[in-house]
Amino acid sequence: xxxxxxxxxxxxxxxxxxxxxxxxxxxxxxxxxxxxxxxxxxxxxxxxxxxxxxxxxxxxxxxxxxxxxxxxxxxxxxxxxxxxxxxxxxxxxxxxxxxxxxxxxxxxxxxxxxxxxxxxxxxxxxxxxxxxxxxxxxxxxxxxxxxxxxxxxxxxxxxxxxxxxxxxxxxxxxxxxxxxxxxxxxxxxxxxxxxxxxxxxxxxxxxxxxxxxxxxxxxxxxxxxxxxxxxxxxxxxxxxxxxxxxxxxxxxxxxxxxxxxxxxxxxxxxxxxxxxxxxxxxxxxxxxxxxxxxxxxxxxxxxxxxxxxxxxxxxxxxxxxxxxxxxxxxxxxxxxxxxxxxxxxxxxxxxxxxxxxxxxxxxxxxxxxxxxxxxxxxxxxxxxxxxxxxxxxxxxxxxxxxxxxxxxxxxxxxxxxxxxxxxxxxxxxxxxxxxxxxxxxxxxxxxxxxxxxxxxxxxxxxxxxxxxxx
Amino acid sequence: xxxxxxxxxxxxxxxxxxxxxxxxxxxxxxxxxxxxxxxxxxxxxxxxxxxxxxxxxxxxxxxxxxxxxxxxxxxxxxxxxxxxxxxxxxxxxxxxxxxxxxxxxxxxxxxxxxxxxxxxxxxxxxxxxxxxxxxxxxxxxxxxxxxxxxxxxxxxxxxxxxxxxxxxxxxxxxxxxxxxxxxxxxxxxxxxxxxxxxxxxxxxxxxxxxxxxxxxxxxxxxxxxxxxxxxxxxxxxxxxxxxxxxxx
Ligand SMILES: Nc1ncnc2c1ncn2[C@@H]1O[C@H](COP(=O)(O)OP(=O)(O)O)[C@@H](O)[C@H]1O
Ligand SMILES: [Mg+2]
Numbered sequence: 001x002x003x004x005x006x007x008x009x010x011x012x013x014x015x016x017x018x019x020x021x022x023x024x025x026x027x028x029x030x031x032x033x034x035x036x037x038x039x040x041x042x043x044x045x046x047x048x049x050x051x052x053x054x055x056x057x058x059x060x061x062x063x064x065x066x067x068x069x070x071x072x073x074x075x076x077x078x079x080x081x082x083x084x085x086x087x088x089x090x091x092x093x094x095x096x097x098x099x100x101x102x103x104x105x106x107x108x109x110x111x112x113x114x115x116x117x118x119x120x121x122x123x124x125x126x127x128x129x130x131x132x133x134x135x136x137x138x139x140x141x142x143x144x145x146x147x148x149x150x151x152x153x154x155x156x157x158x159x160x161x162x163x164x165x166x167x168x169x170x171x172x173x174x175x176x177x178x179x180x181x182x183x184x185x186x187x188x189x190x191x192x193x194x195x196x197x198x199x200x201x202x203x204x205x206x207x208x209x210x211x212x213x214x215x216x217x218x219x220x221x222x223x224x225x226x227x228x229x230x231x232x233x234x235x236x237x238x239x240x241x242x243x244x245x246x247x248x249x250x251x252x253x254x255x256x257x258x259x260x261x262x263x264x265x266x267x268x269x270x271x272x273x274x275x276x277x278x279x280x281x282x283x284x285x286x287x288x289x290x291x292x293x294x295x296x297x298x299x300x301x302x303x304x305x306x307x308x309x310x311x312x313x314x315x316x317x318x319x320x321x322x323x324x325x326x327x328x329x330x331x332x333x334x335x336x337x338x339x340x341x342x343x344x345x346x347x348x349x350x351x352x353x354x355x356x357x358x359x360x361x362x363x364x365x366x367x368x369x370x371x372x373x374x375x376x377x378x379x380x381x382x383x384x385x386x387x388x389x390x391x392x393x394x395x396x397x398x399x400x401x402x403x404x405x406x407x408x409x410x411x412x413x414x415x416x417x418x419x420x421x422x423x424x425x426x427x428x429x430x431x432x433x434x435x436x437x438x439x440x441x442x443x444x445x446x447x448x449x450x451x452x453x454x455x456x457x458x459x460x461x462x463x464x465x466x467x468x469x470x
Numbered sequence: 471x472x473x474x475x476x477x478x479x480x481x482x483x484x485x486x487x488x489x490x491x492x493x494x495x496x497x498x499x500x501x502x503x504x505x506x507x508x509x510x511x512x513x514x515x516x517x518x519x520x521x522x523x524x525x526x527x528x529x530x531x532x533x534x535x536x537x538x539x540x541x542x543x544x545x546x547x548x549x550x551x552x553x554x555x556x557x558x559x560x561x562x563x564x565x566x567x568x569x570x571x572x573x574x575x576x577x578x579x580x581x582x583x584x585x586x587x588x589x590x591x592x593x594x595x596x597x598x599x600x601x602x603x604x605x606x607x608x609x610x611x612x613x614x615x616x617x618x619x620x621x622x623x624x625x626x627x628x629x630x631x632x633x634x635x636x637x638x639x640x641x642x643x644x645x646x647x648x649x650x651x652x653x654x655x656x657x658x659x660x661x662x663x664x665x666x667x668x669x670x671x672x673x674x675x676x677x678x679x680x681x682x683x684x685x686x687x688x689x690x691x692x693x694x695x696x697x698x699x700x701x702x703x704x705x706x707x708x709x710x711x712x713x714x715x716x717x718x
Contacts, residue, residue: 321485417522422558425518425551426568426624427575433543436571440562440607 022078033081036060039183042086046152046186066176072331072362073300078274083246085184085217086368109469137201147192148203151219152189161192165223169252169308170280178278181217181250188218188249193228193259202231202264203388220251224259224287225236231262233453246274247298253281253289259286259421264449266457269298271328285311285340292448293320293328294457296464304362306335309343309371316345321445321457324357325464326391333363333380333394338371338404349380350442353389354465361393361410369400376406383433383441384414385465435462471496471533471663472517472632478527479516486512488688489528494632497660501674501699505707506687510667511555512688514636516695518552519545532632547576549631553621559609565620566590566604569627576628595628596656597648615646622653629657633664639673640701653674673701686714 029038039060043053068075141148147158157164170181191203224230234251247269255261262282269275275298281289291305307316318334336345351359361380382391393410415437423433439458441444446454472494479488486509496502496548504510516523517530519542522701530537537545560568574580579588590604593660597619618638625633635654654664654677666677672680674696682698683690691714692698702710 419558421520426572429543429544443562
C-alpha cells in the first residue's frame with residue numbers, strides 16, 4: 001500500500017479508530033443541527049459548483065416545509081437538532097486493526113469473515129488483494145468507458161452528466177427525507193455505463209477505495225445507457241457501526257431503452273439507527289430494473305424501492321427481505337408505477353419477525369390509464385418466529401386501466417412445533433432447526449444474490465436470531 | 471436396545487398411552503399393528519421426544535440410557551430415527567442441503583462434500599429416486615409416495631440403530647412399497663432394529679418381522695410371531711376389540 005502523503009502531512013496518522021468518538025473525525029460541522037449556514041459550509045468544504053449549492057439550499061427549504069411522516073414507523077423520538085449533518089470520516093490508511101474495538105472484532109470473528117475483508121469492513125488496513133482486483137477491473141471499465149466513482153468525485157469529474165440527472169428521479173421535495181439528503185448529501189456512488197456495454201462482474205461499493213462509501217446521507221446515481229447492463233452491489237454486510245442515529249440515503253437509477261440494472265443491497269444497521277431511505281428507478285422502453293434489498297438491524301427502517309415503468313415493455317422487479325428482532329420495526333416493501341403499455345412487475349417481499357419485532361409490508365401498485373396489457377404480481381410472505389412477533393400488510397393499489405392483469409398474494413406463517421420437531425428428530429439442535437426454516441424462507445431472495453452475499457445474509461440473520469449482533 | 475415400561479403419556483390433558491410395555495432387542499424387527507386412534511403415532515412421537523406430549527409415567531431406555539429427559543436431537547444423535555406418518559414441509563431447503571446438515575449433525579466426524587455427494591447418490595439409487603430429487607425443497611409438493619421414499623432415504627443416510635416407522639406403508643402402491651421395503655432390508659443386520667407401525671400386514675410380506683404386537687387403546691394387548699399378523703388380517707380389528715377390549 002503506498003503511503004498516503006496527505007494523511008501524513010496532515011499529521012493525522014495518529015488517528016485512533018473511534019467508533020464512538022466524533023472528536024476524532026477528520027472534518028465535521030461545528031455544531032449539531034441544520035441551517036443554511038451548515039449546508040453552505042458542507043458545499044464549500046467540497047468545493048462544489050454554485051448550482052449544487054443552490055440545489056442544496058432549495059432542498060433545505062423543502063425539508064423545513066415538509067412535515068415528518070405520520071404513517072409508517074414511529075419517528076417521534078428522532079430529533080433533527082441532535083445530529084451532525086456532515087462528518088467526514090478519516091481516510092482508511094490512518095487506522096490500524098489494533099484500534100478496532102474488541103466487540104467489533106468479535107463480531108467479525110463470529111461472522112467468519114476473512115481477516116483481509118474484516119479490515120476493509122472495519123475501515124482499516126490496506127486490503128491489498130481487493131485493491132489488485134479493483135485495479136485490474138478498473139482498467140477494463142475505463143477502456144469500456146464505464147464510470148464508477150464516489151458521488152463527490154462524480155460531481156467534480158462528470159459535472160454535465162450529474163447536472164443532467166441528479167435529483168430528476170427523486171426531486172428534493174419528494175419527501176422530507178429525500179429533501180434532507182439533497183441538502184446535506186455526501187458520498188455514495190456515481191455510475192455511468194455507456195450504450196451496449198455489459199459489465200459482467202458486479203460493481204461493488206466495497207471496491208471503492210479511500211471513499212466515503214457508507215456515509216450517513218449517501219447519494220447514489222446510476223445511469224445505464226441504451227442496451228447496457230450493470231449489477232451494482234451496495235454491500236456492507238458486517239454490522240455498520242455508527243454513532244449517528246439517522247441514516248438517510250437517496251438512490252436514483254435510470255435504465256435507458258433496453259438497458260438492465262440490478263441493484264443489490266444488504267444492510268445491517270446498529271439497533272439505534274433510523275434508516276430512512278428513498279430508492280427509485282426509471283425503466284424506459286424495454287428496460288429492466290431489479291432491486292434486491294435486505295434489511296437487517298436498525299431501530300426503524302422505512303424503505304420502499306420504487307420502479308417507474310415509463311417505456312413500453314419495461315420490467316421492474318423488487319425483492320426484499322427484512323428481519324425485525326426485539327424492539328425493531330422494519331417498514332419495507334416496494335412501489336411500482338406502470339405508466340406505459342405492456343409493462344410488467346413483480347414484487348416479492350419476505351419478512352421475519354421475532355420477539356417484540358414488527359415487520360410491515362407497505363406497497364403501492366399504480367397502473368395509469370393507457371398502460372394496457374400490463375401485468376403485475378405482488379407476493380408478501382411473513383414468517384413469525386414466536387407468539388409475540390407482529391406483522392402487518394398495507395398493499396395500496398390504484399388502477400386506472402381496465403386491460404391489466406394484477407395478482408396479490410399474502411401469507412403469514414409461524415415456525416411450527418411440528419416443523420421444528422421434524423428437523424430436530426434428524427439431529428439438528430433447536431437453533432439449527434430454526435435457522436434452517438428461516439434460511440429456507442428467504443431462499444428465493446438469497447439465490448438472487450452472489451453466493452458470498454447469500455451466505456453472509458444467512459449468517460447475519462442467524463446471528464440476529466441469537467441476539468448477538470448490534 | 472429399546473425398553474419401554476408402563477409408559478403413560480398424554481396430549482392436551484388427554485391420556486393416550488396407558489401403560490405400554492415393549493422390548494426390542496438388537497437386530498430385531500418388531501411390527502405394531504392396531505386400529506386407527508389406538509395411539510400408534512402418539513407412541514412414535516413420544517419415543518422421539520415430541521415436546522407436545524407429556525409423559526406422565528413409566529420409562530424409556532435406549533441402549534441402556536434413560537432418554538426421557540432428552541430432546542429429539544439428542545435422541546437422534548444416540549441413534550433413534552422416526553419415519554413420520556406426515557412429514558413436515560420445509561420450503562426453500564433442498565433435500566440435499568437438509569441431509570448434509572442432518573448427516574453431519576448425527577455423525578462424529580463430518581463428511582467432506584465429495585463423500586456426502588457419493589453417499590447421497592448411492593442411497594438415492596437404492597431408493598430408485600431421480601438424482602434431481604435432491605434439489606427439490608424438503609417435502610414441498612411431494613406426493614404421498616415421494617414423502618415416504620424420502621423418509622427412508624433419510625434413514626439410509628443417517629444409519630440409525632433404531633428406526634420407528636409410522637405407517638410408512640400407508641398410501642403406497644405396490645412398487646413404492648417394494649422400494650421402501652428394500653430400503654429397510656438394506657439396513658437389516660445385527661446393528662439395526664426397527665419398529666414397524668402399520669395398519670395392514672402388506673408390508674410384512676416384504677419385511678419379515680421377528681415379533682408382532684397388537685395395540686389397542688394405548689397399550690400392547692397381545693404379542694406373537696409373524697403368524698399373528700396373518701391371524702389379524704383374517705379376523706380383523708373387530709376381533710381384537712372383542713377379544714382384548716376389556717383388557718385395554
Ligand atoms: N391434541 C389432541 N387432543 C386430544 N386427543 C388427541 C389429540 N391428538 C390426538 N388425539 C387422540 O389420540 C388418539 C391416538 O391418536 P394417534 O396416536 O394418532 O393414533 P393412531 O396413530 O394409532 O391412529 C386418537 O384418539 C386421537 O383422536
Ligand atoms: Mg397414526
